[in-house]
Amino acid sequence: MEPQTESEVAATESQLDHSAVSPPGAPLRRERRKQPRAWETPPAPVPPPRLDDYKSIVGTADIDELRFLARELKGKTVKMVNSTAVGGGVAEMLNQLVPLLNEVEVNTRWEVITGGNSFFEVTKAFHNALQGSDYKLTPQARDIFLMHNEQNRQRMQFSEDVVVIHDPQPAGLIRGRQKSSGRWVWRCHIDLSNPNPEVWGFLHPFIEQYDAAIFSSQSFARQLAIPQYLFYPCIDPLSEKNKDLEDNFIQRVCDEFGIDRSRPIVTQVSRFDRAKDPVGVVHAFKQARKYVDCQLVLAGGGASDDPEGAAVLKEVKEAAGEDPDIIILDLPPWCALEINALQRASTLIVQKSIREGFGLTVTEALWKGKPTIAGAVGGIPNQIIHKLTGVLVHSVEGCAYQMRYLLTHPDFAEQLGQNGREHVKENFLMTTNVRRWLLLTRILLTGAA
């Protein structure tokens, strides 16, 4: 859909927010830019993939192994419980996982707890406190948490063989195991490496009643008496954000965003958040560009609905100045295809986070075979084995040096990209996630070998 009038063209260009669109000396190409698909309404949801759809990606043998693994679990039942049906990584993951488990006849139900504003305000505060924020736990907050968990417990049935409770919000449902003979698992998706002691002290007795806990990184785990398993987050290689794209689509997106594919492209994809250090990326780029020709694309979101995001975006623009080679894109959340295209068009991908959860944007970059430079924080070192599947950096200067090095050593960069893709294929794809859930169910119900 192309803008028809001058005002529409102007509005489009304003939304696109290109600090610059072409290399020095080259003619500006604003007139060539069309309104990108990114600004249309969100796409209609697509049906979830089936296991066989992954054969072309991971191979027939791997999919057959999943089916063999599931054979002894045929007819077993699993219930997944979380706090939201839409939005957020957990709901997105369950949307993919539950149909795949059902496909191999592990009957899996997904239920969502209910609660009013007061409950979700408390659980939001718990969530932040467990990730290290200051918080004073009040008796009132405790009562609200317990009351809503109790109401949900009374409303729900727990007759399944395995009950999986996701994250802290419904953790109190463990009291429901009195009316259940199943095995109970707590799946923690957040970073518990430095939790607020009061909130963790309150939740800890609940967690110890589970049969097992699952964390996304070794460093997120706590000292618990129950077994703790490591389930890495995963990406879906068939999703819009990760599926293969036709080159003409990638070209079209680059044209729309004013990116010159004939020159090296360095990209960071992440919301405008200080934890992602986008200003540091701009500084690193400016240092690197003294020695090697390249463009920087900073593609993210969060500036329109988050005051801090807007402030960070402003800082990024100030740091970028009038540099024609820095392209800043504030994209809405439904631009998965465009993000995919930008990643695939890139020569290098950067994720210079100074704090991070697992860092799924790194996973996405590695999956696309892109040489990746990332901060050594959170779950990133699980993905980037330094100089084998990418490079880890600890400073702006280190990031700048690695940009220069990888742009001038394409063979090494390519090898990193290949290794990175294989690393994701082995450890961070949805099929591996299915394998882990089947394994855990089997181990809980029948024991390991």
Added chain:
Amino acid sequence: MTSTLAATPSTVVKPFYFNTSAHLLRINRQKANTLPEFLDALRECPEGSIFQHSFRTLQEHHFIREGFSNDFAHWVLSACNEPSLAEGLASVDVREFTSVAQLRDRFIQIVENFLQHSPAAGTRIARETFYFCASDTVVIPTSFVAHTLREFAEGLRGVSVHCIHHHFIEARLRLKLMSNDFSQWLYEDLGLTESARQLNRIDIYTVTLEDVREQIIRIVERALL
């Protein structure tokens, strides 16, 4: 050893069942921020941790050619910046061990020797913590069964690299032999002594598991001629 059976593509022998193993990572209590803590943890951790960070890590990183040997060596180099100790740990070849206890002793001996000669290294804090993990294992059948050498070659082509790891690398812990399931079958059931020996000489540390698979297939195909 001499060949005792005529190994033709149609020879009918005890079938070879291709299995594979799936592993679920468990996070253990032990962790280390210094080399002395690392040494203590090496002594105290369950055998499953030693297995995980040596045998299993080869499977998890089967695609890397460029010098990935085991998690211990990698941490010592990348987080402790001790290249000579890292080289010592990386040189431990899991194929020389038929028990995890022996393997643990070897790692302990290397770290002890290093700290005796370089006590100052023990005072430095690592850049990242080493978390000891272990894995719960489930053995899974595959659809591949070989009654003949030709079917064996077809099975090798069709199975996953996890299956190759299960039979070719992990097997020595089950067998308690300096060998692997493939060589044992070729030797004991087909009498292919030389092929069995050639398989045992494949270097698993300088190639990927896919390369290992290709080398095994080439040796088997030569035996088919």
